[in-house]
Amino acid sequence: MPDKRFDAASLIETAYQNYGKEFKQLTDKEKYHVVSKAVMQHIIPQWLETETFFQEKKKAYYLSAEFLMGRALGNNLINLRIEDDVRQILQDMGASLARVESAEADAGLGNGGLGRLAACFLDSAATLGYPLIGYGIRYEYGIFRQQIINGEQVEEGDDWNAMTDPWALRRESERSLIQFGDQTVYAVPYDTPVIGYGGKTINTLRLFVAEPLKNFNFDDFNNGRYQEAVKEKNEAKNITRVLYPNDSTREGKILRLKQQYFFTSAALQDLVKKYKAAGRDFEDFFKYHAVQLNDTHPSVAVPELIRLLMKEGLDFSKAFDITQQTLAYTNHTILQEALEKWDIALFQEILPEVYAIIEKIQNKLTLELTQKRLTVDEIENLAIIDKKQKVLRMAYLAIYGTHSTNGVAQLHTDILKETELNNWYRVYPERFNNKTNGITQRRWFLKANPEMAAFVTELLGSDAWITDLTQLEGLTAFAGDDEVIARFMAIKQEKKRQLADFVKFNEGTTLDLDSIFDIQIKRLHEYKRQLMNAFHILDLYYRIKEKGETTSCKRTFIFGAKAAPGYFRAKGIIKFINEIKHLIDNDETVKKYLEVVFVENYNVSYAELLFPAADISEQISTTGKEASGTGNMKFMLNGAATIGTLDGANVEIVEEAGAENNFIFGLEIDQVEALRKTYKPKDYYNKVPGLKRVVDSLIDGTFSDDGTGAFQDLYESLLEGHTWEKPDSYFVLADFDAYRKAHNHVCDVWQEPMRFARMCFLNMAHAGKFSSDRTIHEYAQEIWNVEQM
Structure with a gap:
């Protein structure tokens, strides 16, 4: 818990610094920003202390395409246990906490249960003192803002971040380079604190924005090619523009694949760079990192981590073993259409280096299954590269490339084991387990x-x-x-x-x-x-x-x-x-x-x-x-x-x-x-x-x-x-x-x-039973093997 008491003076000073006005002159939206920034200043020492405490210890990382966090201010005040203090301070200054809280926009960085679960898990991990870092995408417009017009859904962009986000810190110096077959962009991280109840542990949610190598081409602009002058910038920003772009077209499919690789590669590069800076042996990488894949969206982490480890000098076999010990996979669906498959030709076009690694993984899998005396038909049924359908089966990649596959309710896990993924369960029964979901x-x-x-x-x-x-x-x-x-x-x-x-x-x-x-x-x-x-x-x-x-x-x-x-x-x-x-x-x-x-x-x-x-x-x-x-x-x-x-x-x-x-x-x-x-x-x-x-x-x-x-x-x-x-x-x-x-x-x-x-x-x-605290404790003890603060 931060030692310094939160007081009115911090609000007055923050109002002057940011708006050049007295606090009482601000709009509700401006007051929300001032209160939030003052709370950020209040918690930063404890945030840094948490990071220092876990620096030499194994940490868990949660890779998710969605983090549906909800409004931050009210939740953070409750978890810091200063809600009543802030309410009274604002009341003394002629303001209402309820009105200030309602001025905050909902960040639509998720679509439903998947993203909300991720948010609950982060809250629970911080509350229990477990080191869990979230990695995902900082979508510019999120899912979409829904209007009902004449009874029909009409979508419009949800510019949730129009006035900037007071809870996020841009980490320009920690950006990574993401390379596709036809494009190269930067992944720039923004860090948001995740405050556990009581304020002792403050973990981090790191979300990436795609940015161009060059924002503006002056020569193009000077020669009247105005669209071309900002083309690279626009194409880069499109990657993190909207959650789940419509993928009924080829362009939509490419964009969605790029999104998945973008945040997954950025997250893994982040881990590798920090680990390398610490001067540790990469053969011990799994001893310091437990990476949970939230559904199949980040399943490309399997070949990508192998690729990154091979760049650090490991051979494929060793890189695969370390990757498998590092990664774990949560399956969230029984629906076949949600068990993602990618067209092989499209995947090769967009991620050629990664596809080459997947071929190596497939060869290893085939050899392993042959040694287990599976038939040719059984091996084909387990193929990651399905040559008949000409698709990559990403759920199969996630199961084979990780050491743990869990369902999210007992019935769901039983169905996975008995029917939907029975072919995998019969070969690798020790990898399957259940972690019933929860809420905070x-x-x-x-x-x-x-x-x-x-x-x-x-x-x-x-x-x-x-x-x-x-x-x-x-x-x-x-x-x-x-x-x-x-x-x-x-x-x-x-x-x-x-x-x-x-x-x-x-x-x-x-x-x-x-x-x-x-x-x-x-x-x-x-x-x-x-x-x-x-x-x-x-x-x-x-x-x-x-x-x-x-x-x-x-x-x-x-x-x-x-x-x-x-x-x-x-x-x-x-x-x-x-x-x-x-x-x-x-x-x-x-x-x-x-x-x-x-x-x-x-x-x-x-x-x-x-x-x-x-x-x-x-x-x-x-x-x-x-x-x-x-x-x-x-x-x-x-x-x-x-x-x-x-x-x-x-x-x-x-x-x-x-x-x-x-x-x-x-x-x-x-x-x-x-x-x-x-x-x-x-x-x-x-x-x-x-x-x-x-x-x-x-x-x-x-x-x-x-x-x-x-x-x-x-x-x-x-x-x-x-x-x-x-x-x-x-x-x-x-x-x-x-x-x-x-x-x-x-x-x-x-x-x-x-x-x-x-x-x-x-x-x-x-x-x-249905607290996410219980769920996270099970993940931490049974899959991640991480210690509490």
Whole structure:
């Protein structure tokens, strides 16, 4: 913890230095910058002390294409434990901490759970005193800013860094040279502090920006070639312009490959240069570095580290061994399309030196498998270079080139071992392990839900849960106390009011606080089945409208999601949800009982309001498709009951909190696999009451997709399929009736307020397992072998 006390004088001095004004004359945005810069000055000595402490020790490094950190100021003040002090200082100076915090932009440097998990891991490592350094890309515009116009997603650039970032330090002298087949750029690092709770350990997130070797060609400009004068600069900056560029074109694929190699090579060059400067033997490199690959995006680290070690004089065999002992791989998906593959010709064109190393790796793998007496067919099935399909299988490269492959929930890991990666598991069983994901309770409870956090501390008589979430189990002793449950309900109602105020301001929609807040917030993908949720809402509409099924539990369905710009079908689902919303909003009879909200530009700050306000957490992915999920954990921690399938971490949530305290439905993993062979979605379409009508609404003129063809595509995907996909490959129609029955059960239980609240309370009480502190401790002890500060 920094020794020097944070005071008003530092704010006054920083305001003069940066803006030449008195603090009270600044705008809220300027005040945010001043407060942030003053906090930076406050923590730098401890940041340097952390770096010095770990200088001679083994450190872990987390390579990720995404780091969805959320706003920094509030979280840092909480972790430094000076939030109350700063609030009082600002109040004495005539300012509001809440307004200053809200002036900070959300950095859209991630798309969903992958990036948010990375952020939680950094927070937990710093809190526990483990040396974990994050490496990634400092995207200029991040994912994108979402607007909903006429019910459709419209993307625009999100210039989150328009006023510069007060938390980042540019390290110009530590830049690296990144060489592609057709381009050479600099990778310039920006360092951001990651402050652990209590402020003792301050780790670093290092993000790279691509910059040209030459910013401006004066001769071109002087001769009237104005575009050519800045061409090199623009082409370099394009590499780190946007997260996940649309890769449906050749140009998009090249850009995405360049992004992945760019940050991976920059990170590894950084490690190699620092290690070399320390004068150590490269044969001991793995003794000082543990590098975790967050999904397949940085899997090119395997050949790249070998390449860099060979440049330092090691032969291929030794470089491979050291690389394998240094690297570990986290698999985040069961979806085949997400197990990245690269066209061989394109890869050779962009990364010729790296491809030559991959050929050596393939030769080594083939020899090793031959010595293990695998058949020719078995060896081909494990090939990194798939010559038949003419692609590189990056997940296979990551598995072979590392010493550890982990799944992120027990069910996910079991599926990897038993089916999806069974061919690898049978050859290298010792490499596979599970690390169930987690979330940081500092941001997702202490910060997002301070009212409930204070209540929990009061009940437990201690705030030890802030760094040991298993302490929440002590809450079970209060589950039978009606007064405690009533206070719990009152806090939930206050969080619903806070969300409603924000939604009213941002969306123009008034929410009924006495309705069930049923929330599905996550990346828009077919397997997450937002479409099934929408079908159920439409079915409810018809039941109320035409059958008079009035109900005493009004429901507010809240969605938040971004669809990838090139994901046509996902964008069609967003449009469909908003068409249903429009139908309900304009029906005086039905809107007494139903409301639909699609929040615009869902991000971390919006999520901090949504999770604590939820009564029902929608976790309805097709069983076997969601690796883990972390939104389910955030809902659980904040006292919401799950309506969901036994998929991903839902399985473990139910094990902890009990099936009786959640609403579980749908096909289980063995049933999905059995049904897949004989599935005929039209059987369900024709036989399940009400289902045909809601599906037909896609094409019968009930709704309009404005001529895009999106609704026809959705309809065909469910009933006809295409040459590349079977009909209803995510079993929306098969699970619909069970989903509807589960929702009917929700409504029944809602009629007994104390019973429903007790279910929610017990979910919160049993959430201790799902702290990212537990996950990081497992990584540190079982994969990285790093020590605490």
